[in-house]
Amino acid sequence: MGLKNKSVVKAGHVKLMSAVALSAVMAAAPSMAQTKEPIKLGLLIALTGGDAINGLNGGAGVRLAVDEINKAGGVLGRQIVIVSADDQSDPTAAVNEARRLATQEKVDFIFGPQASQRTLAVLPVLTAAKIPQISTSGSLDINPKIGPYNFSTQSNAADQGYHMAHYLTDVMKAKKVSILTDNGAQALSAVPYIKKELEKGGATVTATQEFPFRSEDKTAQLLSLKAGNPDAMILWTNTPEDLGVVLNNMADMGWDGLPISGPNATVMQAAGAAKIADKALFTKVAGVAYRGWTYCPGEDVANSPYVKFKERLKAANPDKYKDLLPTISSYAYDGIMIMKAAIEATGGTDPEKLKTWIEGNADKVATVSGPMKASAESHFLAGRDVMTPILDPLMTNEQGLFKRADCK
Amino acid sequence: MWQEYAIILVRGIGLGSVYALMAMSFNIVKVSSGILNFAQGNMLVLGGMIAYAATAYFGALSPVIWFLVMIASALIIGVVVTIQGYLTLLPLSHSEDQQSWLITTMAVSIIIGAVLLLAQGPNALMVRSIFPNIPLFGMRVPAPFLLAIGLAIFWYFALQLFMSKTLVGLAISALWQDPVAARAAGLKVRRLQLLAFGISGLVVGSTGFVAAPIITLASDSAVAYVLNGFVAVVIGGVASNTGALIAGPLVGVVAMLATFKIGGEFQGLFSMLMLVAILLIRPQGIFGDTAARRV
Numbered sequence: 001m002g003l004k005n006k007s008v009v010k011a012g013h014v015k016l017m018s019a020v021a022l023s024a025v026m027a028a029a030p031s032m033a034q035t036k037e038p039i040k041l042g043l044l045i046a047l048t049g050g051d052a053i054n055g056l057n058g059g060a061g062v063r064l065a066v067d068e069i070n071k072a073g074g075v076l077g078r079q080i081v082i083v084s085a086d087d088q089s090d091p092t093a094a095v096n097e098a099r100r101l102a103t104q105e106k107v108d109f110i111f112g113p114q115a116s117q118r119t120l121a122v123l124p125v126l127t128a129a130k131i132p133q134i135s136t137s138g139s140l141d142i143n144p145k146i147g148p149y150n151f152s153t154q155s156n157a158a159d160q161g162y163h164m165a166h167y168l169t170d171v172m173k174a175k176k177v178s179i180l181t182d183n184g185a186q187a188l189s190a191v192p193y194i195k196k197e198l199e200k201g202g203a204t205v206t207a208t209q210e211f212p213f214r215s216e217d218k219t220a221q222l223l224s225l226k227a228g229n230p231d232a233m234i235l236w237t238n239t240p241e242d243l244g245v246v247l248n249n250m251a252d253m254g255w256d257g258l259p260i261s262g263p264n265a266t267v268m269q270a271a272g273a274a275k276i277a278d279k280a281l282f283t284k285v286a287g288v289a290y291r292g293w294t295y296c297p298g299e300d301v302a303n304s305p306y307v308k309f310k311e312r313l314k315a316a317n318p319d320k321y322k323d324l325l326p327t328i329s330s331y332a333y334d335g336i337m338i339m340k341a342a343i344e345a346t347g348g349t350d351p352e353k354l355k356t357w358i359e360g361n362a363d364k365v366a367t368v369s370g371p372m373k374a375s376a377e378s379h380f381l382a383g384r385d386v387m388t389p390i391l392d393p394l395m396t397n398e399q400g401l402f403k404r405a406d407c408k
Numbered sequence: 409m410w411q412e413y414a415i416i417l418v419r420g421i422g423l424g425s426v427y428a429l430m431a432m433s434f435n436i437v438k439v440s441s442g443i444l445n446f447a448q449g450n451m452l453v454l455g456g457m458i459a460y461a462a463t464a465y466f467g468a469l470s471p472v473i474w475f476l477v478m479i480a481s482a483l484i485i486g487v488v489v490t491i492q493g494y495l496t497l498l499p500l501s502h503s504e505d506q507q508s509w510l511i512t513t514m515a516v517s518i519i520i521g522a523v524l525l526l527a528q529g530p531n532a533l534m535v536r537s538i539f540p541n542i543p544l545f546g547m548r549v550p551a552p553f554l555l556a557i558g559l560a561i562f563w564y565f566a567l568q569l570f571m572s573k574t575l576v577g578l579a580i581s582a583l584w585q586d587p588v589a590a591r592a593a594g595l596k597v598r599r600l601q602l603l604a605f606g607i608s609g610l611v612v613g614s615t616g617f618v619a620a621p622i623i624t625l626a627s628d629s630a631v632a633y634v635l636n637g638f639v640a641v642v643i644g645g646v647a648s649n650t651g652a653l654i655a656g657p658l659v660g661v662v663a664m665l666a667t668f669k670i671g672g673e674f675q676g677l678f679s680m681l682m683l684v685a686i687l688l689i690r691p692q693g694i695f696g697d698t699a700a701r702r703v
Contacts, residue, residue: 212675224667244534
């Protein structure tokens with residue numbers, strides 16, 4: 001073989017190597033591009049309709065979480081982009097928007113909806129599409145069988161009901177209790193569990209009544225309950241107007257001394273209710289709060305995760321912070337942070353891997369509302385231990401934390 | 409025990425008076441132009457928002473200021489509804505049979521709801537009454553319930569006098585009987601129809617202001633008032649203010665009694681049952697008239 005032939009062979013070798021290298025680069029290019037594609041988060045909340053107050057606050061928490069994640073470099077180097085959807089506080093609209101997010105927008109995961117009726121409506125769509133979902137719904141009809149990829153950062157109705165009932169029986173020593181709820185799915189699903197827990201605590205239920213959301217007057221319901229002569233009341237409201245109207249109606253009837261035990265929403269909505277109801281009417285009102293929002297005298301809470309979260313939320317929303325309920329924003333924020341941790345740990349957005357990881361590892365994620373945990377049997381991340389009763393939801397310390405009812 | 413029924417009666421009539429006032433404001437527009445103005449629910453809410461704004465601006469209102477602002481509220485909403493009426497009637501210039509008002513009145517309602525949502529957000533505005541609660545039957549009744557009853561009676565007599573004792577009112581009544589003949593007789597139909605829109609605005613504007621502490625002031629709350637007002641119109645009889653005055657409180661009291669005796673879940677059901685029963689037994693409503701029509 002002559003020199004010329006050698007160089008021909010060498011040139012051919014170089015060409016071959018170049019082609020291989022080029023092919024390798026070409027082959028790698030799409031996958032590299034793919035891994036840098038943003039993660040699409042479908043924000044399926046109520047921007048309009050009766051539940052838009054939840055959407056406003058939940059959306060603020062989600063946006064803060066996404067902003068912090070993206071500023072810190074994203075998840076696995078990928079930025080999160082929000083695809084917004086308005087469920088209009090309506091289950092039918094929620095289904096349409098869920099379908100759009102799943103099939104047209106092809107989102108990687110979804111935050112929302114924020115009410116049980118709507119979450120129950122969208123579950124078939126999102127389960128069929130295998131889209132991981134963080135909702136804030138507490139109905140007991142929501143479970144891993146019908147929603148394997150749905151997790152909720154809202155405490156479920158039974159766990160809230162447990163605290164509501166046992167506050168009255170164990171702390172207030174009530175023997176006869178009446179129940180008044182709105183007609184939402186969460187409240188109605190809680191009633192049987194509350195009755196069971198009241199009976200376990202040695203109390204009897206004198207009567208049960210319900211009212212439509214934002215109805216102008218609850219006097220008829222209250223008069224009917226008063227006839228049973230209860231010594232305490234379970235009151236499940238989800239809007240500040242309803243809470244304020246019930247307290248005013250009770251005061252008009254001269255029934256304002258009755259101890260009341262409410263759910264998580266009572267804690268969140270009390271400040272709004274105080275716009276129409278006198279503050280004195282709240283002194284006998286208890287609610288159920290996430291432990292992260294609470295304090296006992298003597299505890300150093302100035303740097304608690306929730307207090308720091310509120311500061312960041314305020315900095316991110318300087319103009320509208322006064323209209324926000326940081327409590328609602330906080331567990332929305334926690335939901336996104338749990339999903340972020342799951343994506344990082346599993347290396348992607350595979351729904352099966354995310355589901356398994358969250359079921360086993362949610363408690364390892366630092367959250368601001370309180371320690372969250374899930375299992376294969378329950379996807380309610382805020383379990384019974386995360387919640388605690390508080391008394392007088394208007395009485396907060398300088399950091400805006402609620403005083404626990406079990407403080408010594 | 410009787411005190412409980414008495415309280416239910418007073419509060420039911422008070423809340424029902426708001427429905428009655430809605431029904432009366434429906435009636436006057438219906439009489440003049442055959443239109444059911446679906447935007448009136450939001451006009452009621454706007455009246456309530458004026459009460460909220462007045463409290464925010466002036467602080468606790470004195471009764472005199474409250475009365476003056478109530479008149480201002482009625483006038484403002486009256487002008488707004490007149491403009492809305494003009495826009496609604498505009499495409500109807502050439503045919504009375506067009507049904508475009510269905511779309512235009514609903515569109516105005518949706519636009520107002522959307523503007524309210526953008527302006528104030530999803531939260532309901534809450535207004536405290538400047539008047540103390542009234543002791544009655546061993547309990548207390550918020551003054552706006554009683555004021556709403558008084559306002560319903562006032563507007564009933566004012567409208568009855570206007571419609572039966574003034575030339576303009578009689579002319580509007582003539583439109584209900586035969587608009588073509590009224591036009592042929594030289595009546596200025598459009599002007600009368602706009603006046604009717606304006607009067608309905610006065611009614612809902614004053615109602616929203618007076619009842620602000622006991623109604624829900626939110627971007628999505630108007631539908632319930634339109635629905636209850638409509639039920640009162642049908643039960644009382646279309647175009648009958650006497651029917652509206654009776655049917656509105658009837659709806660309010662029956663809903664509260666059903667809640668008290670049977671349960672809150674049946675509150676809406678009984679109103680609808682009453683509506684169905686009336687439509688089956690007396691389709692023209694309790695005080696409605698049947699009219700012969702050449703076919």
